[in-house]
Amino acid sequence: MKKIKCALIGSGNIGTDLIYKIRRSEVLEPVWMVGIDADSEGLKRARDMGLKTTAEGVDGLLPHVQADDIQIAFDATSAYVHAENSRKLNALGVMMIDLTPAAIGPLCVPPVNLREHADKLEMNVNMISCAGQATIPVISAVSSVQPVAYAEIIASLSSKSVGPGTRANLDEFTYTTSNALVKVGGARTGKALAVINPAEPPMIMRNTIYCETDDTPDQAAITASVLAMITEVQKYVPGYRLVNGPIFEGNLVSIFMEVAGLGDYLPTYAGNLDIMTAAATRTAEMFASEILAGKLTLKPVEAA
């Protein structure tokens, strides 16, 4: 069966883990990995896994896009270079999946709004943050039952799974995620908290979701909706698990989750990284299926 060819930009942990996930896909094929350091471990690993590589950044990829029929690119670099990467690749008709906090394109949480983005032929979608991917499906499950005045999430991440980029820019993480709880989760206001725990052995990613409903919560309907949503997320993140709740106290709904990764390249405790690569892959697969079915044709985006 024909597959849609993909490029991975950024040769770090996320990029490497993406290779594993994309290789397993029935509709995607990893072809290029783009880095900036010829001697990097990530590029070497990509070569060993049979990918073509360049150490010249996105410019090193551009001349090969047409010949190699690259149609989807994943960007796991940083918010600062994403805009430029996206502009150059969109101009060649390549669709971008953005794993940085740049958020140029619409925010995407697969079980909540992926279909909508595919229908609109978006050329750039943003994957928000690990905490966003892990909590927004649950908030959406509650807000689809009845109005949520306020959603608050706490993401506990193991110290080893949080890279220097996130550490140096924690405010960005806070703002991006808080905003997405509202825009995608459907709460009227939202707040995201992150805690980095250094315990050894490393703790598995935990997420607590609090939703305050306007009216008395419909306990049965909310519980059913949350459980159904968890099943949806488990389709691409099998280690997405309810630990406790939903538990109700007045208008407060509390849900306690855990995310174990698949352990492809990243260790299983790093569910926070895994849920990003899994969600990004899921998103690309939806677009790829539409392209393969002839329902979607990617077109070059003229530079503004």
Place this chain on the structure above:
Amino acid sequence: MAKSKLEGRKVTFHDMCLRDGMHAKREQISVDQMVQVATALDRSNVPMLQVTHGAGLGGNSIQHGRAPATNAEYISAVAEKMTQATVSVLLIPGLGTMDELDEAYAVGARSVHVATHSTEADTSPQHIAHARKLGMDTTGFLMMAHLNDAAGLVEQGKLMESYGAQTIYVTDSAGYMLTDDVTDAITRLRDALNPETGIGFHGHHNLGLGVANSIAAIAAGASRIDASVAGLGAGAGNAPLEVLAAVCDRMGIVSGVDTFALMDMAEDIIVPLMDHMVRVDRESLTLGFAGVYSTFLLPAKRASARFGVPARDILIELGKQKMIGGQEDMIQDTAMTMARERGLLDAAE
């Protein structure tokens, strides 16, 4: 004869009643009460006092409790009444943001504890740099210091110093450190940090060592000590400031505070303000014994009442799981899991 080997040593006290004390009051101190307490501290010549939600800027939340007023309302009400004291705030990256620091500065805060877990200093560079840019007195505050060794604390302190922190704190959030641990950590920091960088100590009284550890810190080179009048703070409270001041007077350590005024304040203002006696009791002693974040005390008691698992058992389990400050959600989660294991919770719940 000299009063002690430390006679003539200078120390700056930083009162925590209106920040750490918020935890002991379930975040329910009113603006008027804050002004009353701050005014009494200012009159007693306490040079610095911290004013925010217990979890600092951004603290108002389901996770950390909602205070009756915003941080900006508290800070501005207090700051305009101060004649000599500096108003400080707490900022924990991941919870508080630089926007909130800007707001605190605008209403009168001039000093900040930028706080991270004792191994995660590299989550603070942008906040420390931003505080310095605002011209604030800036402290790097290494929480749960007992979960790092002295060499590790030095490494983390050097990082914060490199971001611009002017003072590095050893923060014994669990009240777990023994006096020798404090001496060792502060001595090593004093050796490793630039001479112009100050060192601070923030203790909790869970093992009854708040005052002794503070004196040990001063002896090892700390020049700033966090304490609170009558110990109003999380767990068994902070080092009680009026007691520390009295000990310093006897030893000839110079703080500039009015010890009798603080004694009066403890008796007449702070103790009547308490919802429960802040002291070493079964649960707060457990914090110090097991190395658990002091703020977990009251939420653990609430979870105990709700799910039927003794608070001490919950706290011991949280210590085993190495939960840290900010993970208050894990108290209810852990209590529910324990209750289920003990057959106290309906499986459907």
